[in-house]
Amino acid sequence: MSGSLSPSALSRLLGAWNLGAAPAYRELADVVRLLVLDGRVPLEVALPSERALAATLGVSRTTVTAAYSLLREQGFLSSGQGSRGRTCIPQAGPRGSRGGGVRANLSGAPGLAVPDGILDLAYASLPASGEVVHRAFASALTELPAMLPGFGYDALGVHALREAIAGHYSAAGVPTTARQVLVTSGAQHALNIVLRTLAGRSDKVLVEHPSYPNAIDAIRAAGCRLVPVAMPAAHAETRSGARPGWDLEAIETALMQQRPAMAYVVPDFHNPTGRLMPDSQRRRLVRAAASAGTVLVVDETLRELNLDGAVSTPLAAFSPAVVSIGSLSKSHWAGLRTGWIRAEESLIQRFAAARTTMDLGGPVVEQLAAAHLVNALAEPLPARLASLRENRDALLDLIAERLPGWEAERPDGGLSVWCRLPAPISTALAVVAPDFGIRLAAGPRFGTGGAFEHHLRVPFTLPPEQLETAVAALRSAQDRLEASPQLRRDLGTPPAAAIA
Known part of the structure; x- marks a missing residue:
């Protein structure tokens, strides 16, 4: 991320930093360093100017200058023009714990x-959800003979499974037809298809920070530039006492400053934090992405694993432009290697064209079995x-x-x-x-x-x-x-x- 952090935003992240246990400049540097290591201050972000931060924190400019100098010595702040250095991680040799x-x-x-x-x-x-998966494959084998006269290639996926997935979305409040569904070999395959279609080399892709490692790797492998936006710390409760969700102000700022081609988010039991994005934040996220011209790609692979029965609306219900990725890997069994993309029909056609450069379709028996599992999704x-x-x-x-x-x-x-x-x-x-x-x-x-x-x-x-x-x-x-x-x-x- 190559944006900047405002003095008020950094002050909010710092919290009660000046405890008097050490010189003020050292305490300030220590807290900023920990914020960078925790990912709450993204990398390659310009910190506020010395003068502006000193005024916001109510300390002398000398204190901020000394703190920034210490951060540069430690390798957490680059040497930028004037006092606008950018956050970074110190480089170390192969035996170091970082670098x-x-x-x-x-x-x-x-x-x-x-x-x-x-x-x-x-x-x-x-x-695997044992008997449920076994029974689905047994049923699939009885249906296989009807498929054998065909070639077996289908870049969109077996129609029965696409119908089942469309029905699942429609029942959740997102009207969907089979033409809006592309079946993939798991969610990771789906993400790679989406990346190949929507984000060219050197394009920016916004991600939450932290995020799912395999998604980060896929974005990097596509040659895209990551735009990480930090999630609030677990102890950063809101004034109402509610648990922290997403820092929508930071996401909105990143979207408007960076204008990424795509944003990859996990609002449903986020991996790794397990958080659920409130509907109010989902609305803001959709509006911000639309304003920035960014395609919002939503990973819903964990949505069915709702441990406390919390109610939320699928993000696609707020905008037809949202691209949704799902799979049966977490709810049923990763060995199924069955996933999907749900999007507007015109995008699905583009995804199908991109998919044929990777493979020509998924295995038919697995898709027939998956159709049974999706139609009875709640059973296990x-x-x-x-x-x-x-x-x-x-x-x-x-x-x-x-x-x-x-x-x-x-x-x-x-x-x-x-x-x-x-x-x-x-x-x-x-x-x-x-x-x-x-x-x-x-x-x-x-x-x-x-x-x-x-x-x-x-x-x-x-x-x-x-x-x-x-x-x-x-x-x-x-x-x-x-x-x-x-x-x-x-x-x-x-x-x-x-x-x-």
């Missing part, structure tokens, strides 16, 4: 098989949601008991808890975790430029007894790092691993 070498290895890493005896906390995914969900609620509560209790220095945000839905760590040790934890029987996705994988070293995503897809083992392992890994501070400086990068 170019680590980021290169963390991004786009190939998937590795998990060794026996290792609990996988890098995947936020569930096993009550039992799955009850189990997930139990797992979520167990994980939150375990973290509070065994990891008291951690701040775990209670998710409204989805499959994981986003935790703030007591120190910037996320990558170090990921490196040592296999020694204690677990595999982790380090916090920086969910952002850009090495941010989120203070954070870790912990899925609650495992049963409570395995979650207890996993949290005990996290405690042991943290104890090792605390007992040997020099270990954090000497560790290499986490092993290459896939994330879901």
Whole structure:
């Protein structure tokens, strides 16, 4: 992101920064540095001028000058013209806990098989909804003979599945026809089709910060420029006492300043925070995107995993220009590899044309089975949601008991808890975790430029007894790092691993 941060916006993020525990300039620099590491102040953003920030904070300009100088020395502020340096992350060698070498290895890493005896906390995914999926495939096999006289190629997808998906949207208040649906091999495939169609190389794509790692990787691989917009911290409650949602003021500013070609957002149980965007913010988001000429692409893969029964309106209900991506991977089984794009018919035709440069269609039997699953979408969900609620509560209790220095945000839905760590040790934890029987996705994988070293995503897809083992392992890994501070400086990068 190449915008700027106003003095009032930075002041709001700083909060009560001047505690008197150290010289004011150092306290100011420390808080700004943590905001950058947490991703709450995006990278490549120009900080306010020294004079303007001093006036807003009610401190001397000398204090702000000294703070900015310290940030430059530490590598968190570039040397810009005058005092308008831009935020950045210090570069380090390959053995550092941050820097170019680590980021290169963390991004786009190939998937590795998990060794026996290792609990996988890098995947936020569930096993198949057993009998339901099996029954759907049995029905699909009986329907297959009717499909055999055809060629089997269909870039749009099997009509029965497109009809089922359209019916699902219509029932949710978004009138849809089969002509507005393109079936894909999962949500990641859908996003790549959308990117190839809507965003050319060097185009800007707005994302929430943090965001889903595989989406960030896809946007980078398409040659697009990320425009990260920080989400409010979990403890930043509103005046009404409500939990934080999205910083719509920051999103609106980024849209108007940057004019990105596309915005990728996850309003339904956001990955990794688990938040649900209120309808009032959805309306503002749609209006802001339309004003900026930005196509709003909405990832709804977690929408069905509504743990607390909160009511929300699909974002496409607020504008026909919204492009929606969905899949059965999180609600039923990732092995189905069935996803979709819902958009205006003219866009669907463009997506289908782009899709044929990647593949000529999906497997027919899987689509026939998926049609049964979509038509009876709610069948496996009550039992799955009850189990997930139990797992979520167990994980939150375990973290509070065994990891008291951690701040775990209670998710409204989805499959994981986003935790703030007591120190910037996320990558170090990921490196040592296999020694204690677990595999982790380090916090920086969910952002850009090495941010989120203070954070870790912990899925609650495992049963409570395995979650207890996993949290005990996290405690042991943290104890090792605390007992040997020099270990954090000497560790290499986490092993290459896939994330879901």
